[in-house]
Amino acid sequence: MTILVTGATGRVGRHVVDQLVKRGAAVRVLTRDAAKTSFPAGVEVAQGDLLDIDALRAAFTGIRTLFLLNAVTGDEFTQALIALNIARESGVDRVVYLSVFAADRAVNVPHFAVKFGAERMIEQMGFNATILRPSYFIDNEQMIKDVILNHGVYPMPIGDKGIAMVDARDIAEVAAIELIRRDQAQGDLPVETINLVGPDTLTGSDVAAIWSDVLGRPISYGGDDPSGFEQSMATFMPKWTAYEMCLMAERYVSDGMIPEEGDVQRLIGILGRPLHSYRDFASALASSVGSRSI
Template identity: 70%
Template structure:
């Protein structure tokens, strides 16, 4: 049968598609502009988005399992609910959904609360689902590497509670493994949740220390100024999104993103190898600088 991947041309989605193809799965990808999707050979790319009901109905024909990934956009929640409703109409019951860790705790953060709403829909409408809850993507820090390299400051206000940062490549591989498991599971299999975390839970000071080691010179932690963080973000994203990110950062400071007991061991066993570390990420960025 066919696995439909939404968000297939994004950073995580590309890893999911690649991992599925490597494992011999039949993959269909939903993309706004198929001509520029640049996905692996053998992937069926269909035109559409998650607000285009007609395109979704066509995309779901012959699909057995859905990978649901929504970008952080103003209508993220609506997109997800429409996609799941159309999937249900098409008889698709098996879903792997990319949510976020602590979606049930960061209740004031818009995109976290929206993802938790999608989780509730999956539960209440009887989908046979695996909900993946990733922590902070270490790859997000590619957006601030020039600040680290040029100014000697790690500027993300992540605080002292600690974030269990995870590599997007690990997310993609775990998602592919879970999609194939869900696709082959007996009918009526229970809904499950999996926290996706990295091997280390790091504070802002510790991340700055890792950059110092990688670059061979002192890198300072920029501190916990979430108001300044919001203002900086407004230079290159809409005001609502910058505010959303500020609310998230404030929960980093108060709650962190701390894994539950056994999370790291579970993922290591699932992958059959160690999780990628932030230290390796920073060393790779430094080597290419």
Template identity: 70%
Template structure:
């Protein structure tokens, strides 16, 4: 049957759609701006959003499987619960939900706690769901590349306990595989939670060392104090959101995002290939920057 993908114009959602199309699945997306969608004509597009009840009902008509992604916004929790309530109402009972690593533990970080609330609804309302709990997205670091290149500092407070960062393409492929498995199951499958992690658990100094090795010059780790990171984030996002990023960074420093036994092995088996590494990301980013520089000459 057709699978509905929300958040389809974002980094993860776009790639999930492509992964589903590669596997010959029928895909529908819900978006505020259909004119900005550049998917294949095979993708059915419904205009609307997660607070528009009529558009939600329209988007969910004739499907049974949903990919739910909520952006980090002030009304994220309302969006999640409204969407799941409408899904329940119209009989969409198979869900893959993008949550966050250790969602139940970071009680002071708004979007962690919000996602844990949505997880509880999935479990208590009888959905057949896969809950994906990704660690830090590797490609988030595109946002700080200029600081690294120009100031020779890795500025994100990661701390010393380590984070098993994961590549967005790995997240998208795992999500697509789970959507298909849920959609094609002949019986209701139990709720499952997957920690989505990368192959290496890296500290802030580890990450700075990788940049140093790949750039051929010393890149320093900016340290565990989140103040400078928060100030930088205020230049590219609303102040409340930058403060939330600070709270998240404090979580990294205090607790890390360390895989449980068997997490990486399970994901590798699921994908049938190795997980992409942070070093791979750095190499690709540096190579792309060199190509851009050469093109300008």
């Protein structure tokens, strides 16, 4: 059967599409503007978004398995609820949902609470589902790279508990594997939750030390003050988004994002290879911009 991918143009979704195509799956994507998007040959494109009921009904026609990714927006929960209702109405019974690490605990953070609510809806509605709970994305560091490279400071307030940052490529490959496993299953499979983490649990000081080593010059950690980080983020993003990031950073500082026993080995077993590391990312970024000469 054809697998429907939402969020197909983002950091995770585009890799999910590539991984599904690589594995021979039939893929349909839902996108707002098909004219501005390029997908691998053979991928079917449905135009619309998660608040467009007619477009959703058309996109879900002939679909059994769904990859549901909701962007962090003010109406994220509405998007999730509508998508799941239309999915069930259309006969979709297999779902891989991209949630977030510790969604059931960090419920004061808006998008964590939203994703936990969607998890509960998926279970209550009886979907055969895999819930993917990724930790902090390594790829998020793209938005602070200039501060690291040009000012010698790692500014993300992630604290000293430790965060097992995960690469978007690892998230996407696990998602594709689970989508195909669900799609090809002859009967119902139990709901499963998979923590998506990186191979190393790193503190703010650990990350600064990696950058110092990779760049060959001192990089300092900016400290654990989420409020200062909020003020900085608010200069280039909506204030509500910056505030949400502050709340999330407070959780990094107070709790970290620490894998449960067996999480890393479980992912290595699913992927059949090592996980991408933070050092891999830092080294690649430094090499791409010629950072040693900065």
